[in-house]
Amino acid sequence: MSYLNRNKIITLLKVQYSNMLEYRVEIALWAISGIIPFFMLNIWTNNNLNESINLSNVMLSRYFLSAFFVRQFSVVWVVFTFEEDALLGKISPYLIQPLNPFFRYIAQHLAEQITRFPFAIIIALIFFIFNRESFWVPNIGIFLLSCISTFFSFLIQFLIQSIIACLCFWTEKASSVERLFFIPTLFLSGLLAPVISFPEYVKSWIYITPFPYLIDFPANLLSGNKTNIIEGFIMQLFWISILFPTFRKIWSMGTKKYTAMGS
C-alpha cells in the first residue's frame, strides 16, 4: 500500500467532490429514497406499538430521525462501481497507479456524503416542522461520538462491500451477493425497527453480529436513547479489525488472479 500524504487525500477529495456536484439532482433523489425510517415511525406511533418497548413517541421519533441520518452517511455502493469498472476493464489503469483503487472509491463515497449533507438537513427540517416536539440538540460530546460511530459503521459496510466487490475477480456479477447481504442489513440493523424491540430469540445472538452496530448503535447514541457506548465502540472496532485484514488478503489474491478484460 502506498504512502498517503495530505496532498493526495485533499486532491482526491476535491476531484471527487466536483465530480459529485455534477449529480446533485441524483443525490437529492437518493437522499429522498432513504425516508423509509419515517414511514416506519408512522406505523409505530400510529398503532401505539412503542408502548411495549417503553419508548415515548418523542424518543422513538428521535431514534428514527437519527437512523435516517446514520443511514444517509453510511450508504455504500462500492460494489456496483467496482463491478462496472472491472467488467469494462477500467481497473487496469487504476492498478498501475501507485495508489490502491479503493482509496479512490473511499474518496468518492466521502465526496458523495458531503454533497448529500444539505439535502439530508432539508429533510430533517421538514421532519421537525411536522414533529416540533421531537426537536433536540445533542451535546457536543455525544454528537462527536455519534459522528465517529457513524463513520465506523460506514467503514464496516465499506469493508464488507469491498470484500464482496473483490469477488468480481472470480465471478462477473458480484452485485447479486451484495443484494443478498443487504437483506439482513435491512432487517437486522435497526433501520425498520429498533433492535430493543426484537424478540428474545433474536436478541440473544444479534449483538455478536455486526448488524446492530451499523444503524441501531449510532442512532441510539445520537438520539439519546439508552445504549452501551463502550461495548458498541469495542464491537465496531472488533469488526473493523477482522474485516480489514480479510479485505487485504482477498485483494492481494484477487489482483494476482486478475486478467484484464479483452487481453
Added chain:
Amino acid sequence: MNIKKYLKIYSLFLQTSIASELEYKTNIIIDFITAILSLIGSLFLLTIFFQSTDNIGGWKFEQALIIQGIYTILNGITNTWFNPNLTEIVKHIREGTLDFVLLKPLDSQFFISLKKISPSGLLEIILGVALLLYCTGINQININIGFFILCLTTLLCSILILYSLWFLISTTTIWFVKTWNATEVLRSFLYIGRFPLNSFSFSLRIFFSIFIPIAFITTIPSEVFLGLAQLWKILLEIVVSGIFFIVSRRFWLFALRYYTSASS
C-alpha cells in the same frame, strides 16, 4: 396491431433472454436465496409489530399476511419484468441505441417493456402465491370461481398500475437522461405496500392513495381476497388502472417527440 405477430415475437424475447440469463447460474441461485430471506425478513418485521397488539390499522396478523403475499407477488413481477427492462431505457437513451428500437417495425413501448426477463423474480411470485394459499387456509376463505375471477382482476389491475408507474418514471429519462435514482425513490415508496394502508396516519393515507396509489396496488386486492371490498372499490380500481395505463402510453408517445438521439 397484429396479436399473433406480437405473441411470436414475445416468445422469441423469452427464449433469448432466458438463454442469456442462464449464463449466470450461480447468480440465479443467489437471487433465489435473497428472495427467500427477504420474505423471512418481512415476516419477522410483521411479528415484531404484532408482539404487543393483535391488530395494526384494523388488520389481524393473519389478514396482514395476505398483504404480504400480494406484495411478494408484485415484487416478483417487478423483478422479473419491470426492473430489468425499464433500467434498460436509461441505457438506450444515454447511448443513443433507442434509435434502433424506434426504427424497428414494432411498437416501441412493447419492445422496451418486454424485451428482457430475469428469472430471479419468478421464485418470489411462487412464494407469494404459496403464502396466499396458506392464507386462504388460516382465514377460512372458500374459493369459488367468482372469487377467483375477482381476485385475478384486481391483481391484474394492480400490476397495470405498478407497470404504469415504473414506465412513467422511466420515460422521464428522455429529458433527464439519468433516472436510476428516481426509480429508487419509487421503490422505497412502494415498500410501504407491505403494510395495510390503515396503519398509517391520515395525511400519509391520503398521500398514498392519490400520489402513489399504494392503496390500489396492495390494499384493495387484499380486501377483495378477504371478501371485505365493496363493489365500488373494485370498480374504482379498474378505472384507476385504466387511467394510469392510458396516461403512461400517452406520455411515452409525447416524450418521444422530444427524443433527440445521443450526440445530435
